[in-house]
Amino acid sequence: xxxxxxxxxxxxxxxxxxxxxxxxxxLRNYYRANRRMGSTDRRTAGSxxxxxFRTKAxxxxxxxxxxxxxxxxxxxxxxxxxxxxxxxxxDQHATLPSADKLALLEGVxxxxxxxxxxxxxxxxxxGIDAGPYSLSMLKQPRLFIRLRPEKAGExxxxxxxxxxxxxxxxPFCLSLDNSSRADQLLExxxxxxxxxxxxxxxxxxxxxxxxxxxxxxxxxGSGGKALLLQALEPDVKLYLSDNRASILRNLKERLKAAxxxxxxxxxxxxxxxxxxxxxxxFDGIILDAPCSGSGTWGRSxxxxxxxxxxxxxxxxxxxxxxxxxxxxxxKPGSPLVYITCSVFREENEQLVEAVCQAGELEVEEQALxxxxxxxxxxxxxxRMLKR
Ligand SMILES: C[S@@+](CC[C@H](N)C(=O)[O-])C[C@H]1O[C@@H](n2cnc3c(N)ncnc32)[C@H](O)[C@@H]1O
Numbered sequence: 001x002x003x004x005x006x007x008x009x010x011x012x013x014x015x016x017x018x019x020x021x022x023x024x025x026x027l028r029n030y031y032r033a034n035r036r037m038g039s040t041d042r043r044t045a046g047s048x049x050x051x052x053f054r055t056k057a058x059x060x061x062x063x064x065x066x067x068x069x070x071x072x073x074x075x076x077x078x079x080x081x082x083x084x085x086x087x088x089x090x091d092q093h094a095t096l097p098s099a100d101k102l103a104l105l106e107g108v109x110x111x112x113x114x115x116x117x118x119x120x121x122x123x124x125x126x127g128i129d130a131g132p133y134s135l136s137m138l139k140q141p142r143l144f145i146r147l148r149p150e151k152a153g154e155x156x157x158x159x160x161x162x163x164x165x166x167x168x169x170x171p172f173c174l175s176l177d178n179s180s181r182a183d184q185l186l187e188x189x190x191x192x193x194x195x196x197x198x199x200x201x202x203x204x205x206x207x208x209x210x211x212x213x214x215x216x217x218x219x220x221g222s223g224g225k226a227l228l229l230q231a232l233e234p235d236v237k238l239y240l241s242d243n244r245a246s247i248l249r250n251l252k253e254r255l256k257a258a259x260x261x262x263x264x265x266x267x268x269x270x271x272x273x274x275x276x277x278x279x280x281x282f283d284g285i286i287l288d289a290p291c292s293g294s295g296t297w298g299r300s301x302x303x304x305x306x307x308x309x310x311x312x313x314x315x316x317x318x319x320x321x322x323x324x325x326x327x328x329x330x331k332p333g334s335p336l337v338y339i340t341c342s343v344f345r346e347e348n349e350q351l352v353e354a355v356c357q358a359g360e361l362e363v364e365e366q367a368l369x370x371x372x373x374x375x376x377x378x379x380x381x382x383r384m385l386k387r
Pocket of ligand 1: 225
């Protein structure tokens with residue numbers, strides 16, 4: 001039967017996945033190599049695989065096919081043909097809240113403590129509410145887009161015309177179902193919107209740039225924070241660096257699409273080299289640091305399955321060195337905006353405490369952006385001023 005076949009395909013994919021590449025790339029290659037899989041086959045197998053990783057810490061003691069069915073039940077909020085065929089008595093309860101579904105599964109499998117869904121709970125940042133946070137791991141966060149005001153009205157009209165429903169948590173932020181292909185639908189508006197998680201957008205509240213200032217985005221990646229900074233204050237001179245050439249190429253394309261031409265950009269590994277704009281001292285530095293990414297594991301649950309506790313220490317050490325190495329380029333009295341997408345205190349409030357104790361920085365504001373409360377990533381941001 002077709003649905004048993006989906007379970008076997010998902011089991012095969014899980015068996016072959018070795019965590020070396022992100023799951024979306026691995027799945028794409030798997031589908032390419034198995035061209036007979038149609039779009040429904042891909043969608044169903046992919047969703048089973050994601051559900052498996054989402055619930056691995058909770059259900060991995062079960063046989064894989066049981067695990068796959070139970071995770072499908074927990075991770076889908078509506079009745080589905082797959083569950084109706086394979087486990088109709090659960091499918092009738094597809095719309096129940098997660099806690100009730102867990103109670104129902106406990107009747108079959110014994111105690112299932114949702115706190116096991118929490119990643120490395122002894123390390124969680126202060127203020128994370130373990131109950132709701134653990135249950136949020138069962139759901140993929142929503143898709144968020146940031147709009148440029150000039151075309152915000154037209155973009156919303158386009159989405160409405162395509163029948164895509166959206167919420168609007170902020171005047172220029174839209175929240176959509178995570179399966180919507182908004183980027184493809186909005187191709188004609190390239191440069192007038194950015195796919196950017198809501199918590200990531202909220203980090204901008206700590207930037208406070210002023211016209212004429214020079215800012216350095218020291219771990220610019222593909223430019224999410226730099227583009228946000230520029231949207232907040234178009235008259236900021238942007239300096240951008242990252243240690244990965246490939247991501248900088250991507251960044252250049254995004255800057256071009258957004259019509260930003262006046263910037264300086266270079267590939268720099270800030271652990272082993274100095275940027276060549278040595279004489280500059282900046283009015284602001286953004287350090288969106290490499291981190292565990294634990295605040296985004298709702299989107300990439302396979303990362304959580306591959307993560308080891310000792311990695312937290314390694315990231316913390318890297319983050320401290322990066323703060324130390326960018327600090328000489330900051331003007332006294334100016335802000336270092338430190339950002340992570342981590343839920344671990346070692347990378348967040350404890351890092352801030354440690355770098356401030358070193359004497360050159362003082363905290364002006366810091367916040368844990370609890371994305372799990374609004375279906376987004378969880379992030380941390382601190383604005384520290386150089387003494
Ligand atoms: C969290 S990501 C940045 C995301 C980006 N700011 C955005 O908003 O799209 C962290 C970045 O730090 C970069 N990175 C890691 N180690 C680095 C190093 N030693 N020197 C410079 N950049 C580094 C990574 O390549 C990665 O792009």
